[in-house]
Amino acid sequence: MSRPLHRGSSGGGVRLSSGGARDYSDYKEPFDYSGSEGKDFENGHGYEVSSPASVAAAAASRSRQRTTIYLLNLSLAVIVVLALSVSLYWTISISTSSRVSIYRGYRRLQEQLVVDLSQIGELSLGTAKLKELEFCPPELENSVPCYNSSNNLDSGDSYVPAIALERECSTEPADEPGCLVLPPWNYRIPLRWPTGRDFIWKNNVKVTGQEFSLGSLTKRMMVEEEHISFRSESLMVDGMEDHSHQIAEMIGLRDESNFNEAGIRTVLDIGCGFGSFGAHLFSKQLLTMCIANYEISGSQVQLTLERGLPAMIGSFTSKQLPFPYLSFDMVHCAHCEIDWETKDGIFLVEVDRLLRPGGYFVWTSSTNTQRSLRNKENQQKWTFIRDFSESLCWDMLAQQDESIVWKKTSKKNCYSSRKSGPEVCSKNQDIESPYYEMLHPCIGGTRSRRWIPIESRTPWPSRAKLNSAQLSVYGVHAEDFSEDSTNWISIVRNYWSLLSPLIFSDHPKRPGDEDPSPPYNMLRNVLDMNAQFGGFNAALLEAGKSVWVMNVVPKGSVNYLPLILDRGFVGVQHDWCEAFPTYPRTYDMVHADGLLSLQTRQKQRCSLLKIFLEVDRILRPEGWVILRDTAPLIEAARPITTQLKWDARMMEVDINSDERLLICQKPFIRKQQ
Numbered sequence: 001m002s003r004p005l006h007r008g009s010s011g012g013g014v015r016l017s018s019g020g021a022r023d024y025s026d027y028k029e030p031f032d033y034s035g036s037e038g039k040d041f042e043n044g045h046g047y048e049v050s051s052p053a054s055v056a057a058a059a060a061s062r063s064r065q066r067t068t069i070y071l072l073n074l075s076l077a078v079i080v081v082l083a084l085s086v087s088l089y090w091t092i093s094i095s096t097s098s099r100v101s102i103y104r105g106y107r108r109l110q111e112q113l114v115v116d117l118s119q120i121g122e123l124s125l126g127t128a129k130l131k132e133l134e135f136c137p138p139e140l141e142n143s144v145p146c147y148n149s150s151n152n153l154d155s156g157d158s159y160v161p162a163i164a165l166e167r168e169c170s171t172e173p174a175d176e177p178g179c180l181v182l183p184p185w186n187y188r189i190p191l192r193w194p195t196g197r198d199f200i201w202k203n204n205v206k207v208t209g210q211e212f213s214l215g216s217l218t219k220r221m222m223v224e225e226e227h228i229s230f231r232s233e234s235l236m237v238d239g240m241e242d243h244s245h246q247i248a249e250m251i252g253l254r255d256e257s258n259f260n261e262a263g264i265r266t267v268l269d270i271g272c273g274f275g276s277f278g279a280h281l282f283s284k285q286l287l288t289m290c291i292a293n294y295e296i297s298g299s300q301v302q303l304t305l306e307r308g309l310p311a312m313i314g315s316f317t318s319k320q321l322p323f324p325y326l327s328f329d330m331v332h333c334a335h336c337e338i339d340w341e342t343k344d345g346i347f348l349v350e351v352d353r354l355l356r357p358g359g360y361f362v363w364t365s366s367t368n369t370q371r372s373l374r375n376k377e378n379q380q381k382w383t384f385i386r387d388f389s390e391s392l393c394w395d396m397l398a399q400q401d402e403s404i405v406w407k408k409t410s411k412k413n414c415y416s417s418r419k420s421g422p423e424v425c426s427k428n429q430d431i432e433s434p435y436y437e438m439l440h441p442c443i444g445g446t447r448s449r450r451w452i453p454i455e456s457r458t459p460w461p462s463r464a465k466l467n468s469a470q471l472s473v474y475g476v477h478a479e480d481f482s483e484d485s486t487n488w489i490s491i492v493r494n495y496w497s498l499l500s501p502l503i504f505s506d507h508p509k510r511p512g513d514e515d516p517s518p519p520y521n522m523l524r525n526v527l528d529m530n531a532q533f534g535g536f537n538a539a540l541l542e543a544g545k546s547v548w549v550m551n552v553v554p555k556g557s558v559n560y561l562p563l564i565l566d567r568g569f570v571g572v573q574h575d576w577c578e579a580f581p582t583y584p585r586t587y588d589m590v591h592a593d594g595l596l597s598l599q600t601r602q603k604q605r606c607s608l609l610k611i612f613l614e615v616d617r618i619l620r621p622e623g624w625v626i627l628r629d630t631a632p633l634i635e636a637a638r639p640i641t642t643q644l645k646w647d648a649r650m651m652e653v654d655i656n657s658d659e660r661l662l663i664c665q666k667p668f669i670r671k672q673q
């Protein structure tokens with residue numbers, strides 16, 4: 001059962017409007033001038049009939065009066081229509097501006113006009129505009145648009161070629177208005193962090209019993225009556241600790257607690273399984289982003305996100321991943337089933353593109369053992385990978401059992417001293433942040449001012465606070481960055497005071513739940529749709545909130561994704577007219593500051609309804625949406641929340657500001673069995 005949206009009054013200068021998504025608290029009904037009944041004077045009250053001539057004259061007079069009145073009414077109607085047309089044109093110009101420029105004396109009148117015309121438009125369109133959307137059929141409850149459109153996925157074959165799992169997004173607008181994706185009928189609200197890291201409801205993810213019953217002993221022991229337990233088998237937990245400890249030793253460190261001192265903060269984990277490697281590294285102040293292929297069932301990405309850990313769909317097939325070059329301190333592949341020797345080593349080139357100078361590539365595979373290398377085919381593969389990695393200027397640090405660790409060079413002159421290997425990318429090929437561009441068989445990032453060895457970078461958490469010299473690399477002024485950081489600290493503080501105890505960790509538990517293990521947290525997975533400098537992420541960490549943020553830089557906006565990643569956060573570039581690369585019900589909160597204004601500046605290549613439908617798909621039941629934008633654009637978004645069945649409230653940010661907050665909660669609608 002969905003909890004009602006918090007109705008209490010707010011503090012700190014934030015005012016809560018009364019009513020839900022359809023409520024316009026500042027709207028006042030126009031005066032009704034139609035209440036007086038008309039009086040009929042035609043039949044002689046006050047008139048004396050004396051002769052036929054006078055009767056005719058009176059009739060002619062009345063005819064002239066009716067004609068005059070008709071012409072006056074017609075003129076008045078034309079004037080009203082013209083006035084409304086001019087007002088509507090003016091209002092649309094207001095709504096579509098990126099930041100509304102309003103003189104303080106006219107701001108409320110202008111906003112009132114937007115509300116009035118919005119109401120008039122809704123009344124004139126009847127119920128069509130506010131018609132609630134239908135629910136999607138059951139087969140779409142785990143759908144991922146752009147990934148499940150291939151005919152190969154419907155063939156029923158157990159083996160699906162990797163190319164069939166590649167991302168394919170249609171640029172044509174859909175004829176259908178869209179539908180709301182329902183959770184499985186036995187879906188339950190996920191357990192809170194950190195309990196949810198180790199236990200998830202097995203019915204919340206699309207995992208068949210066969211996948212576990214035919215698996216290893218560890219897999220079979222993980223499944224309990226209602227949960228999948230990631231601590232039920234100590235061998236798995238101990239195995240992650242042993243694996244990370246082994247990597248640290250191969251790098252030359254005492255143990256994994258020294259990763260941060262070696263400049264390692266962000267890790268890209270390819271084919272992360274259950275996300276257990278990232279879960280273990282989280283306790284060591286490392287942030288791991290899992291990427292894996294789209295999977296029809298038993299998805300690694302879905303399981304990892306359900307545990308409250310960063311993950312997204314991504315594949316090594318024919319296109320580059322939507323990350324800038326020089327983005328990660330370590331790339332990890334443990335039994336990730338990528339054939340690194342294929343396509344002339346182009347996947348290793350992509351790893352090199354993503355690694356920062358001095359970064360590490362860790363590869364664990366059963367084919368790396370001495371016993372496996374007795375096979376001639378495996379020996380040929382290994383020889384190619386060894387020689388090719390050397391041509392990339394990687395130094396093989398160590399090999400133990402199944403694991404090998406390489407270190408990328410931090411010296412650019414290595415590339416000019418090679419006798420063979422991939423060429424350095426030309427200026428036209430060396431795109432900093434490609435958006436699913438085709439793979440390039442050349443070495444990228446060598447011209448970038450971001451070419452800084454990881455050992456020379458400030459350790460975490462100081463890395464998140466950049467100085468003026470560091471900011472100049474991204475074309476950002478220190479004053480702007482400082483002002484942005486201060487502003488977001490204040491905003492997050494207001495969010496907390498406004499929405500506690502329902503939304504954030506200040507509220508210890510859900511009604512009826514047992515007391516959780518500290519620290520309490522109602523939120524874990526947060527998505528920022530327009531991250532800018534990553535200030536929202538930084539402010540949440542500054543406030544001590546145990547969340548991680550997927551920082552999204554919209555395609556077409558100023559690209560600060562390299563800055564965000566270099567601060568030690570995770571993020572991705574994305575076009576919000578397309579589906580986000582994740583499964584349904586994977587985020588606890590979606591935040592967007594200025595996204596509606598950005599879409600307006602881009603002339604809204606897709607409808608707001610389409611973007612909101614995508615937000616609804618990836619948002620968990622009882623999840624929250626916080627939209628911050630100009631008042632006219634927030635007003636334009638409010639009717640859409642009614643279509644989505646969200647509970648919504650508009651809040652005034654400041655009496656002297658033209659910005660508004662739209663706070664929404666997605667209800668938990670249970671599907672009938």
